[in-house]
Amino acid sequence: MASSELELEGRKRKVLEVGCCIQREEKMLIYEYLPNKSLDLFLFDPMRSAVLDWPKRFPIINDSDMNLKISDFGMARSFGGNETGANTSRVVGTYGYMSLEYAIDGMFSVKSDIFSFGVLVLEIVSGKRNRGFSHRDHHHNLLGxxxxxxxxxxSLEFVDDYLGISCYLSEVQRSIHVGLLCVQQCPDDRPSMSSVVFMLGNEVELPQAKQPGFFTERDLFMAERSSRTNAPSSINLMTVTQMEAR
Structure with missing residues (x-):
């Protein structure tokens, strides 16, 4: 089995793959057991999230001496050594983190990973899930x-209420801005991971963020979907086409 690691352009992130096996067409990755479970167990829990103040959340975003562990291989793919993207007819992954071009057209690349990272950054800052997010004043998702x-x-209205950020305003606003740069609709507009690392760790001027993917309001999307579903159709449960020579 040709195993390809997610190379984050110079960053020392550890993929905890301890082995792999293959039997015929079945492939299996074996990786370290994580006793503390995942970040979302704390981040989205009303009681536990209070433990994650900003001095704990920002190092998670910026990986500053946290030795973060990548452990979700839900949409892992095998690549050749010179490939940076591909197309698939079977879209798999975690809803809420998939980029627009991947979810709609099956096109994935390193910029798809950047999109997923941006969603995670915005979730860490807000303490809210992208999937299932709702707001009384509009129908956009968390990114919108x-x-x-x-x-x-x-932007400060976006921040989790549990965070005491008075001393960390610059880091918080920078994290939101970088997260928005990562989730821009067009893959070419998204920064590389090395640029993300640099922008998070340095007080540099950031480019203007453009519209994120999946920005269409849900009510408009559902109305369009409903109109397609309710389009006139045959009342027959089955149609038969006869092929005749001319």
């Missing part, structure tokens, strides 16, 4: 909500 507040200069 973050972008709207950012454009209006109200």
């Amino acid at each position: 909500h973050a972008w709207m507040l950012h454009k209006e200069g109200r």
Whole structure:
């Protein structure tokens, strides 16, 4: 089995793959057991999230001496040594983290990973899941909500209520901005991972973020989907086409 590691351009992130096996067409990755479970167990729990103040969350985003462990191989793919992207007819992955081009067209690349990372950054800052997010004033998902507040200069309203951020405003606002750069709709607009690392760790001027993927409001999307579903169709449960020579 040709196993390809996710190379984050110079960053020392550890993929805890301890082995692999293959039998005929079945492939299996074996990786380390994580006794503390995953980040979302704490981040999205109303009681446990209070433990994650900003001095704990920012190192998770920026991987500063945290030795983060990548352990989700739910959409792992095998690549050749010179490949940076591909197309698939079978889209698999975790809803809420898949990029637009992958979810719609099956096109995935390193920029798809950047999109997923951006979603994670925005979730860490807000303490809310992208999937299932709702707001009383609009029908956008978490990414759209973050972008709207950012454009209006109200990014701090996006921050988790449990965070005490008075001493860390610059880091928080920078993290939101970088997260939005990562989830831009067009893959070519998204930064590389090395650029993400640099922007998070340095006080440099950041480029303007463009509209994120999946920005269409849910009510408009559902209305369009409903109109397609309710389009006139045959009342027959089965149709038969006869092929005749002309």
